[in-house]
Amino acid sequence: MARTESRYSFGGDEHLFVEIDEEMSLEAFFKSLSVCAAIKEANIEGVTEICPANASFQIKFDPDVIAPADIEAEVKRIEARAQASHRIATRILEVPAYFRDPWTTETLMRFRDRHQDPDATDIEFAARINDYPSVDAFLAAFTGSPWFVSMVGFVAGLPFLYQMVERRRQIQVPKYLRPRTDTPALTIGFGGCFACIYSVRGAGGYQMFGITPMPIYDPQQKISYLQDFMCLFRPGDILVWKPIDREGYDSIKADVEAGRFVPKMAEVTFDLDAFERDVDGTNRKLLEALHA
């Protein structure tokens, strides 16, 4: 059960941190998202950043414009009013996923000394500790339900993804024992109960399962679908994996480079209560909306 009282704490004199719950749940995430939306709407003078996270959020403010006690009181007022929202209008997006690809495989082999199970690949390790009989069965579960973008960040445009199934079915995998110094851009990663897509090449501690040919961050804004804004994902988006093979990977990559690729996307409304009553039925409807 989600905690009823949020925990407020200041991050120095410029940040207000609000923890909705210590543990991750869709309910805590929804509350974070809806309170952040209400704070944005309130247009409070002196607020410069509103950052929703998985089960918490953070406000950056200018204490020369609004006193810390005042921003805290204001956010508490907004939180009390915003609690009810369990429905959001959002987008569902399809992400092509090439699992067990040569690039993340090469990278994970280079960092076996930092891994819990040096004799297995990351995905073999994840399948085994989650009690799946095979990697294929694991991938069927991984791609079998949609995922919520519960936070965007760490680095520019990186989505944290929360699996939309009951907790008992959720995949959990520890992070690397020591972080890698390298991760290919667009790696599909996994750590704790979160999947992610690394938006840029760099260090990383999440297990590596595969890669997508679909860029999700473009600071040059040359990619056709990133010309309005350089980051594809927003908190609250819903993502669906579409498994592809090498041929599919190469073909989408060529389409992206030629400016022909358009991510498959649809507008949907998500209702948390309906989801909790019927997880698989709600997920099926989301997929129908995507493919309509």
Place this chain on the structure above:
Amino acid sequence: MLEVVRPGLATTVQDLGRPGYYHVGIPISGAMDRLAARTANLLVGNPEDAALLECPFMGPELRFSDARTVAVTGAEIVPKVDGRARPLWTSFRIAKGEVLSFDFLKKGARIYIAISGGIDVPVVLGSRSTYALGALGGFRGRKLEAGDLLPLGNGPGAEEGRSVPDHLRRMPEMPARLRVMPGLYWHRLTEEAKQSFFEDSWKVAPEADRIGYRFRGGRPLTFVPREQPFGAGSDPSNIVDAAYPYGSIQVPGGTEPIALHRDAVSGGGYMMLGTVISADMDLIGQLQPHMPTRFVPCDMAEALRARAERRKLLDAIRAHLAA
């Protein structure tokens, strides 16, 4: 045009930053020592938020293709124009074809080079600052390389010899003192760790850059035992991934505190014990590796007083240079 003859270690174009995109992981960026950056711009007659060069640990070598007013602030170093020494925190002229170079850094960590007219790289999401991790902004989204040609803006350029006196310059003490407001996940630390964090003397580790500063040398911090919440991860220093404030201090595994700075990673799964107050963020930008550092506990009232003092210092610099 400004020709980069030698780039230095990690010289980047910065201004006062790019607020408003932290929720998608794009940090504010901008000068790490903002007071030094603002002052350098004021000395050459630029707006305070003009783009300038930030150079950590060593100076670059730059050739000017036209006459400009230049000022160097921040760390202690001797700037030279065609080999002749020039003063710090003071405007000087550079003629067409002359070369600006530097001796070794003596104290502090970052110098700011303001040039009249400013560095005229494109504005991206409201700022010219470089965010190298995201290959965004600045000069081609990266640190400078030999042979780069930087466009300069048009500006009249202030006269030579404008200067800021010693008492209006701010550098870390020795050892450095960083005021920290405990909070965020402070309650996760044991009483013993809460004390040792502030009692111990720490040293800046070699991993010290625009993303964050790592510290070593204090006793490891211990955590209050608990069953880890769902989604947090198994290490006692793990939390369900949350947003990281600028200046927040995380302690992965309880061993080495990391204070995030202007190119911060925007969130992650490590507990933060508190946050360096806004008034002391500039000081971090002037810490060299191995610099002894003490963390000093501070409450909100003191943080706001320190902020007001820093503001007064900036106003005094403005008044001095306007006179």
